[in-house]
Structures are given as structure tokens and as C-alpha cells.
Amino acid sequence: MKHLIIGAGPAGLAAAKAFKQAGIAFEVVEAQADIGGQWLYGGPASAVYASTHLISSKGTTAFADLAMDENLPAYPRHDQVQSYLRAFARHFDLYPQIRLNTEVRSVSRQRDGWQVSFSDGSSALYAGLVIANGHLSDPNIPAIPGQFSGQLLHSKAYKTADIFDGKRVLIVGAGNTGCDIVVDAVHRAKSVAWSLRGGNHFVPKFFAGRPADAGNHNKRFVLPRPLRSLLHEAVLRILVGPPERFGLPKPKHRLYDRTPIVNSLVLQHLGQGDVHVRKPIERFAGELVFFQDGSAEAFDLVLLATGYRISFPFIDTALLNWREPAPHLHLNIFPPGDTGLYVCGLLEGAGIGWQGRMLQAEAIAAYIAARDKPAGAALRRQIEKFCAGPRPQDAGEHGIFVDFHAYRRRLGKVIAGLQ
Numbered sequence: 001m002k003h004l005i006i007g008a009g010p011a012g013l014a015a016a017k018a019f020k021q022a023g024i025a026f027e028v029v030e031a032q033a034d035i036g037g038q039w040l041y042g043g044p045a046s047a048v049y050a051s052t053h054l055i056s057s058k059g060t061t062a063f064a065d066l067a068m069d070e071n072l073p074a075y076p077r078h079d080q081v082q083s084y085l086r087a088f089a090r091h092f093d094l095y096p097q098i099r100l101n102t103e104v105r106s107v108s109r110q111r112d113g114w115q116v117s118f119s120d121g122s123s124a125l126y127a128g129l130v131i132a133n134g135h136l137s138d139p140n141i142p143a144i145p146g147q148f149s150g151q152l153l154h155s156k157a158y159k160t161a162d163i164f165d166g167k168r169v170l171i172v173g174a175g176n177t178g179c180d181i182v183v184d185a186v187h188r189a190k191s192v193a194w195s196l197r198g199g200n201h202f203v204p205k206f207f208a209g210r211p212a213d214a215g216n217h218n219k220r221f222v223l224p225r226p227l228r229s230l231l232h233e234a235v236l237r238i239l240v241g242p243p244e245r246f247g248l249p250k251p252k253h254r255l256y257d258r259t260p261i262v263n264s265l266v267l268q269h270l271g272q273g274d275v276h277v278r279k280p281i282e283r284f285a286g287e288l289v290f291f292q293d294g295s296a297e298a299f300d301l302v303l304l305a306t307g308y309r310i311s312f313p314f315i316d317t318a319l320l321n322w323r324e325p326a327p328h329l330h331l332n333i334f335p336p337g338d339t340g341l342y343v344c345g346l347l348e349g350a351g352i353g354w355q356g357r358m359l360q361a362e363a364i365a366a367y368i369a370a371r372d373k374p375a376g377a378a379l380r381r382q383i384e385k386f387c388a389g390p391r392p393q394d395a396g397e398h399g400i401f402v403d404f405h406a407y408r409r410r411l412g413k414v415i416a417g418l419q
């Protein structure tokens, strides 16, 4: 019996390549019209907008066994990323195993495998499932009291900056999406206000003309995370300055405890007075937005760049050891129970790249091959122990954050231990 890989974004492609190399029979099912996941601009799963470029440089993002074209810029645009992912799928001859335009509607555990129902009405039994469905497709829309009479949309629906033309715009949220969209809006809107809650660290894309993240990779000796944070925060204070100097909230977390903002343009626009910082929203009333400091202002368009919820609409999430707001999985991959269920790509962490997803996929393939051997049984004991315990305190606000240095090292050890 085959395994089914759900999703053909970077994580699903990694799983397909790892299974193919390990000789594990599989097929991939993808709801969209092509592979690429988020990078299929305009696809129903994609939250990518026209101005999106990578925030991780191409060398740190690409799969290890297929470099991005040397003629591409250091931080390629979304369509260049999508072309690279297509080239990856062709290079490893994965397309013949991928069924496009087909969504998994439901899965249920049977005595001898997993019964899966698809959007085309078909259903089939599989030995196991690799869930690689992504976690940036289900908009997190805060409940804000009152009614707004202007245009209100979430960033998932945002594609091009022409929607801002001549408007009084309010952007909500200061993740990488909010920061990118503020920069887009500045060039088109009549005015741009930015409503913020927590603070974050800001990292420029380039240091001394080189991608800023490149220096964090390929180190023989890696400082422990707290020391790395202290050292690099000091460098950022000199190169960028404290966010508070631009009117932003002071971050309450250390640099490497969360994905930082990789964007210096937004700070420049704040410094130039093109953008006005506002407190979190209290309520709407017609065209007025009331903020938590008691101030109010009229807007034509409010754009919620408030992130995404982790969701698995086709499976009973208890099977994934759900602990709000995310499943509690050993290495972000393995649920308890040895049911042939695995998750790939469910992680956050600047620097992890698609090679990090490939290591997850290789760990799954190695576990399947070693499932009936002592090494497989040893990992299974670790999985059960971890899944019965509490979520690690450093898993971040979405519950899936990893430090890429430590995580990649751990996965490497797990894979080696299963050989």
C-alpha cells in the first residue's frame, strides 16, 4: 500500500523526493492547479502578494541538492521562487506522482491504514499520511466590536497595491506581511496609519552588500541561542537602531526567540513621516476607527495583516495531539500512537529554509523504514514521552517555533540514529 502526501508546496515536494529516494511507495495530492504551495501566486492557498520577495536569501532558503540559479537576485521575487520549485519537481521527476486540482476532504483511521476521500468523489486506502498542508492559508481575523463602513480585508486577500490609490488606509499588524504592505501602501495611498500591538526586532536584508542571514549559516561553532541573541541585538542597535526610536513598541522577546522582521524600508518610511503609528483597535463605528488610547480617525480601507490560524479541516485534530493553537508533535513531526500519521512543514524559525523541511521529510522516511527495528522503537518511545509532556516554553506564540541551528542538528541525529 502507498503513503499519501497531502500538499505539493515545498514541504510536500521534500517528502516526495525523500520517499522516492528511500524507495517508499507514495502519491501526492494537491488542491491547487500546480505545485509550489504559497508560491503559486493567485492560487487559493497562497497568501503571497505581487511585491513579495523572499526574506530569507536564496542560498539559505533553497534545497541543498538544487541551488537557485546564480543569475537570480539574493532575495528572489515570488514568481522566480515558483519557477525554482517547478524546476525542483522536474529535476527529481516528481510531477508523475502528483495529482493536481484534487483536495483531500476527509481522512479516517482504519484497522489497516487510512481511508481518504477526495474532492473528485473518489476515495482510497493508504498505509500512512504525510500532512504537508501549510499553515499560512486560514486567515486569523480578530473580532473587533462595531461595524466599519469602508473596505475591510485580511492580507490573504491582498494582491496588488492599486487598491490603496488615493485612500486613507489603516494597516493592522506588524509581522513581515504588515511591514511589506505598509511599504506598498505608502506609494499609493492618501495617508497610511499602522496599528500595532507587540514589538519585534528589525533586521536589514543586506549587511555590507551581502545577504544579512548568510553569516548565520555554515558555522562550525554555533553560540547558544541566548548569547547569539545578545550579540546580534547589539549589532542591530548600531546598524538599525532600537525600534522605539521609530515610534514602535519595544520587543519583549529576544531576537532569536521569534521570526524577526526583515525589512528596513518600513523604518525609513516611519522616519520620513510617511506612516503614522497607532495603538491597537478598540472598535469600529461607521468610517471611524477608535484606538485603545481613546483617539479616533476616519479611514476608507482597513487591512488586517493579523496572521494565520493553524488548521487541519480534513482530520480530527485529536489524532494530531492538538493543544491550542497547534498540534503537540515530537520534532513538530510525529504524533503519538504510531498510526502512520506524520506532519511535514509545520514549523516557524528564520533560517530553517526548505532544506529544514527536507530534513523533516528524511526523518519521516527513515522512521518508516526503521519502524519494526530497535532504532524505530527507540524513537517511538521518545515520541510518546514528548507528546505526553508539556509544550516547550520556547515554542513561540504559534506553538511551532524552532531555533534552526538546534533543530537541524537534532533532526540530523535522529536520521543518523535510524540508519
Ligand SMILES: Cc1cc2nc3c(=O)[nH]c(=O)nc-3n(C[C@H](O)[C@H](O)[C@H](O)COP(=O)(O)OP(=O)(O)OC[C@H]3O[C@@H](n4cnc5c(N)ncnc54)[C@H](O)[C@@H]3O)c2cc1C
Pocket: 006, 007, 008, 009, 010, 011, 012, 029, 030, 031, 032, 035, 036, 037, 038, 039, 045, 047, 048, 049, 052, 053, 054, 055, 056, 061, 102, 103, 104, 105, 132, 133, 134, 135, 136, 177, 314, 344, 345, 346, 352, 353, 354
Ligand atoms: C508572503 C509570504 C512570504 C514568505 N517568505 C518566506 C521566505 O522568505 N522564506 C521562507 O523560508 N518562507 C517564507 N514564507 C513561508 C512559506 O510558507 C514557506 O516558504 C513554504 O511555502 C512552506 O511550505 P509548505 O509546503 O509547508 O506549505 P505551503 O507552501 O502553504 O503548501 C501547502 C500546500 O498544501 C496544499 N493543501 C492544503 N490542504 C490541502 C488538502 N486538503 N488537499 C490537497 N492539498 C492541500 C495547498 O494547496 C498548498 O499547495 C513566506 C510565506 C508568505 C505567505
Ligand SMILES: NC(=O)c1ccc[n+]([C@@H]2O[C@H](COP(=O)([O-])OP(=O)(O)OC[C@H]3O[C@@H](n4cnc5c(N)ncnc54)[C@H](OP(=O)(O)O)[C@@H]3O)[C@@H](O)[C@H]2O)c1
Pocket: 052, 053, 054, 055, 056, 136, 140, 142, 143, 155, 172, 173, 174, 175, 176, 177, 178, 180, 196, 197, 198, 199, 259, 280, 305, 306, 307, 308, 348, 397
Ligand atoms: N517577504 C516575505 O518573505 C514574507 C512576507 C510576509 C510574511 N512572511 C512570513 O509569513 C509568515 C506569516 O507572517 P504574517 O506577518 O502574515 O503573520 P504573523 O507573523 O503571525 O504576524 C501577525 C501580526 O498581527 C498581529 N496581530 C495578530 N492578532 C492581532 C489582533 N487580534 N490585534 C492586533 N494585532 C494582531 C501580531 O501582533 P503580535 O506580535 O502582538 O502578536 C503580528 O504583528 C511569517 O513566517 C512571516 O515571516 C514572509
